[in-house]
Amino acid sequence: MHNLEEQYSQFGISKEVLDFSKEILASLEERFRQIDETAEINQLKVIGAMQKCKVSEACLSGTTGYGYNDLGRDTLEQVYATLFHTEDALVRPQITCGTHALALALMSNLRPGDELLSPVGKPYDTLEEVIGIRPSKGSLREYGISYKQVDLLEDGSFDYENIRKAINEKTKLVTIQRSKGYQTRPTLSVTKIGELISFIKNIKPDIICMVDNCYGEFVETIEPTDVGADMVVGSLIKNPGGGLAPIGGYIAGKKECVENAAYRLTSPGLGKEVGASLGVMSSFYQGLFLAPTVTASALKGAIFAANIFEKIGFHVIPNSTESRHDIIQAVTFGKPEGVIAFCQGIQAAASVDSFVTPEPWDMPGYDSQVIMAAGAFVSGSSIELSADGPIKPPYAVYFQGGLTWPHAKLGILKALQNLVDQKVVSSDFKRL
Ligand SMILES: *Cc1c(COP(=O)(O)O)cnc(C)c1O
Numbered sequence: 356m357h358n359l360e361e362q363y364s365q366f367g368i369s370k371e372v373l374d375f376s377k378e379i380l381a382s383l384e385e386r387f388r389q390i391d392e393t394a395e396i397n398q399l400k401v402i403g404a405m406q407k408c409k410v411s412e413a414c415l416s417g418t419t420g421y422g423y424n425d426l427g428r429d430t431l432e433q434v435y436a437t438l439f440h441t442e443d444a445l446v447r448p449q450i451t452c453g454t455h456a457l458a459l460a461l462m463s464n465l466r467p468g469d470e471l472l473s474p475v476g477k478p479y480d481t482l483e484e485v486i487g488i489r490p491s492k493g494s495l496r497e498y499g500i501s502y503k504q505v506d507l508l509e510d511g512s513f514d515y516e517n518i519r520k521a522i523n524e525k526t527k528l529v530t531i532q533r534s535k536g537y538q539t540r541p542t543l544s545v546t547k548i549g550e551l552i553s554f555i556k557n558i559k560p561d562i563i564c565m566v567d568n569c570y571g572e573f574v575e576t577i578e579p580t581d582v583g584a585d586m587v588v589g590s591l592i593k594n595p596g597g598g599l600a601p602i603g604g605y606i607a608g609k610k611e612c613v614e615n616a617a618y619r620l621t622s623p624g625l626g627k628e629v630g631a632s633l634g635v636m637s638s639f640y641q642g643l644f645l646a647p648t649v650t651a652s653a654l655k656g657a658i659f660a661a662n663i664f665e666k667i668g669f670h671v672i673p674n675s676t677e678s679r680h681d682i683i684q685a686v687t688f689g690k691p692e693g694v695i696a697f698c699q700g701i702q703a704a705a706s707v708d709s710f711v712t713p714e715p716w717d718m719p720g721y722d723s724q725v726i727m728a729a730g731a732f733v734s735g736s737s738i739e740l741s742a743d744g745p746i747k748p749p750y751a752v753y754f755q756g757g758l759t760w761p762h763a764k765l766g767i768l769k770a771l772q773n774l775v776d777q778k779v780v781s782s783d784f785k786r787l
Contacts, residue, residue, distance in 0.1 A: 366704070368768050372775065375784050376768055379662045386658055390651045397573045397647035404437040405644070415637040422631030431639055432627070435607050439580045439587055444607035445616050445627065446591075448635045453569045453590030454481040456604030460588045461485065461528065463619035464563055464612055467499035469527035474518045474551060475543065476506040479536040479567065480721050489722070501525065511541040513551055519558060528563040529555055533571040533579065534681040539672050539751060542680040545575050549582025556583065563612060569593055570681040570737075570755065573650040586612045592736040594682065597642030597649045598758040601635060601733050649738060650682060653756045656740070656763025657684035660754055663771060668786035669693075672751075682738075687751040688779065691715075694744040696777040697752045698728035700770030701742040704762070705730020715746045723747040740766045 363373050414427040422428065428447070435444035450456045457479075465471060471486065483489045487496025496502065503526075505517045531551060535542045543551075552564045566579035568587040572594035579587050586608030591600035606616050617626040632639075658675075661684055665675040670687040673679060688694050695715070702713050708730040715724040724746040731739040737755050740762055744752035754770075757763025774780040781787050 363765075363768065366765065366769060368772050369775075371782065372768055372772050376659075376663065376764075376771070379666065380659065383655075383658060383662065387655055390654050390658075393574070393576055394647045394651035396576045397650075400438060400576075401644055401647060404434045405640070407437055408433040410434065410640065415640060417632040417634050417636045419631050419633065421629045423628060425630070425632050427636035427640075428630065428632040429627075431636065431643075434640075434643070435605055439578050439607040441580050441587075441607045441613075442610040443613040444605060445613050445620065446603065446605040446607075446639065447620065447630055448601075448603045448632060448639075449620060449630050450604030450606075451602065453567075453588075453593065453604060454479075454485065456588045456590060456606055457482060457530075457567055458485040459604075459616050459620055460565055460586055460606050460612070461495060461530070462498075463615040464565075464586075465495060465500045465528055468525065470501045470503060470523065470525035471495065472518075472521055472526050472529045473502070473504045473532070474513060474521070474529060474555070475531055476540060477504065477538065478530060478532050479569070482530075482567075483722075507540055513547075513554070515554060518551075518554070522555065522558050522562070526559060526562055528565060530565050530567060531579075531584075532567040532569075534567070534569055534683055535672070535685070536569075536683075539685055539687070539749065541673065541677075542571075542683070544678070544680045545571075545577050545579055545582055548579050548584065552579075552583040563609075565608075565612075570683055573647045574654060574679055574681055580607060585609045591639065591642070592733055593738050594650045594653075595643055595646050596639070596733075596736075596738060597645035598733070598736065598738050599638040599642035599645065601638060603635070603639065649758050652758060652760040652763055653682040653738060654679055655760045656757040656767060657682055657755065659764060660684045660686065660767045660770075663767060667780055667784050670749075682755050684754045685751045686754065687749045690750050690779075691746055692777065693774065693779045694746065694750050694752045695726055696773045696779055697754070697770045698726045698742045698744060700728075700773030701740060701754065701766045702728040702730055703773070704740065704766035704769040706762075707732060721745060742766075742770070 418425040484491035487494030565586040566584045568589040591603030662675040672685040715726040718725045727743040729741040740757045742754040
């Protein structure tokens with residue numbers, strides 16, 4: 356019979372790499388136990404919400420055409436609202452991705468003359484064009500919606516003094532990005548987000564506080580809407596889709612915010628009433644059902660990678676011992692070769708497209724070349740094992756996902772083996 360070592364050797368992973376990883380894994384038992392406990396709590400939350408909303412077999416089939424009275428769609432939106440403790444939710448295959456969900460939430464809740472504030476620094480790259488930070492057709496800026504930004508302080512904390520100064524009579528909506536995205540700042544915990552929201556609401560109670568929740572769902576046992584957020588927004592091809600949703604985004608929050616978004620997504624007058632769910636409902640439901648344990652697998656992968664690459668001498672964010680608030684792991688290689696070798700290693704561990712070699716390319720929405728490793732069942736899905744890195748200093752790679760822990764582990768070992776083979780890491784596991 357095949358033992359583990361033989362199996363890994365079939366994938367080109369040496370005994371040395373495997374032994375190095377074993378040592379690290381032994382030190383992570385307690386953290387993995389805590390992750391499993393979070394997954395257990397969130398699994399019960401999901402099942403509880405589905406039971407409370409009376410999800411039935413009929414919900415799993417879809418509608419066509421206008422999609423009036425789509426039981427599955429309407430019930431799923433109730434499930435999301437129940438799970439996030441919000442008044443309402445919009446969960447649709449017609450929301451094409453996370454950027455679309457965020458753009459929708461912003462464009463539908465802001466009017467000409469309003470101002471948008473980001474009190475947590477620069478938002479995710481693709482939002483720069485939505486907001487108009489980089490000139491773009493159809494941006495908020497073109498519609499007369501202005502934007503202010505307050506960066507985080509050097510130590511990653513909120514710059515309360517300047518946030519207070521930035522809030523004015525025009526400030527209508529505050530966008531708070533939970534995850535660090537393509538930055539090397541810390542990811543915000545839900546508790547910290549709650550503190551920021553309280554501070555803002557104290558200054559101006561009617562400001563809409565929106566949280567870009569991408570990559571954060573189910574990492575903790577509470578969500579931003581539990582600490583005062585008016586809206587949470589995310590992508591179904593990340594955590595809450597559990598790897599099964601083939602498309603989609605969600606907005607959960609105050610009734611009025613969700614209503615505004617629905618009228619913008621479809622049409623004034625139609626709102627949530629139309630939008631056939633076609634055949635995706637069972638994957639939305641089943642994906643949400645799996646999401647807590649899938650997120651846990653991804654988290655284990657992230658922590659395993661942090662510990663491996665920190666030990667070798669690379670700067671990793673979050674570091675090996677820090678508490679986790681999203682599934683992204685950044686590893687700073689300091690040179691393009693490291694980013695490329697890492698991504699090619701992740702790709703080589705995939706079930707789909709393992710034989711292709713990713714290369715840096717000019718990806719739409721990004722201001723530098725980007726390399727992406729994604730051998731995914733759902734194209735571009737980043738809850739599946741994936742890695743990407745902009746080819747610009749500090750040459751950091753952003754690694755995330757893994758539908759199962761063994762796959763995440765294989766990907767990381769393969770990336771490490773690749774780095775050793777390409778001489779970015781020495782054979783005694785030191786940074787070169
Ligand atoms: C992924 C992501 C987005 C954009 O989502 P897409 O599905 O890639 O359009 C926005 N914000 C954050 C923090 C993200 O991680």
